Amino acid sequence: MSSTDLQPSKLGTKEHWDNVYSSELTNFEEIGDEGEVWFGEDSVEKMVDWALENVRPEGSPFILEVGAGNGNLLFALCEAGYDPNRILGVDYSPDAVKLAQAIAHAKATSRDADKITFAVCDFLQDDVVPLQGMIPEVRSIASWDLVLDKGTFDAIVLAEKDEGGRTPAEGYPARIGRVVKPNGFFLITSCNFTEEELKAKFANAETGLQCHSRVPWPTFSFGGHSGNVYSTVAFQKL
Structure with missing residues (x-):
């Protein structure tokens, strides 16, 4: 499916996500509800399992999530043994960042989750803030061993x-390619695009990415056709 085939929706507006995270932040402050897990817990587990197999925590990788929301995927990586000081989640909604930070502080005793960095960033417009320990000359670009997207491209x-x-999404793959370091990885989960469509969008000369592997999901059949509800594909910058 081409991004031009999808019709604009409130899910693609900053106003919508500001409202969503403002409400979820209030709920967390009042009753401790951490908010929705986008695509469900299975998506988090599958992405963490892939990371553990391909970008092991022993290598102290720098990890970036674009559109981190409430941070549930990054907290799961922290629980799995990744260094929280080398993890950054960015989101263009300030209340999403406030929510993730509040949850992080509540999880402070869980592998130092409060040391994960969350920052407001419009990924399509702004440079990603560097983390301490990054090589100075590559602090702004090509800095990340693993870049994650769980539904962000779908919203864009x-x-x-x-x-x-x-749509603004036309420039997104090139921005991803810009921040992944050589030999680094980009792992994306999508509900709008098939595996082949994701390959067509992200594996090209402009991004410098090549398809590395896929994460299987259960298939379904309907009307003589089979498919998946979600697609999770990994790319590597060679």
Whole structure:
């Protein structure tokens, strides 16, 4: 599916996500509800399992999640043994960042989850803030051993189109390729795109990424066709 085939939706607006995370932040402060796990716990488990097999915590990788929301995926990586000082979650919604930080402090005794960094960043427009310990000359670009996306690209493709009929998502793959370091990985889970469609968008000369592997999901059949509800694909910058 082309991103131009999808119609704009409130799910592609910053206003929608600001409202969602404002409500979830209030709920967490009042009753301790951490909010929705986007794509469910299975997606978190599958992405963490892939990371443990391919980007092991013993190597102290720098990990970036684009559109981290409430941070549930990064907390799971921290629980799995990844160094929280080398983990960054960015989101363009300030209340998403506040929510993730509040949850992190509540989980402070759980492998130092409060040491994970969360920052406000419009990934399509802003440079990603560097973490301490990064090599100075690559602190702004090509810095990350593992970059994660769990539903963020899906939301971006639902943004309003410009006069040429293009969505902001058209520039997203190149931005991803810009931050992944040589030999580093990009791992994405999507509900809008098939495995082959993700390969077509992210594995090209502009990004410098090549398809590395896929994470299997249960298949379903309907009307003589079979498919998956979600697609999880890993790319490597060679």
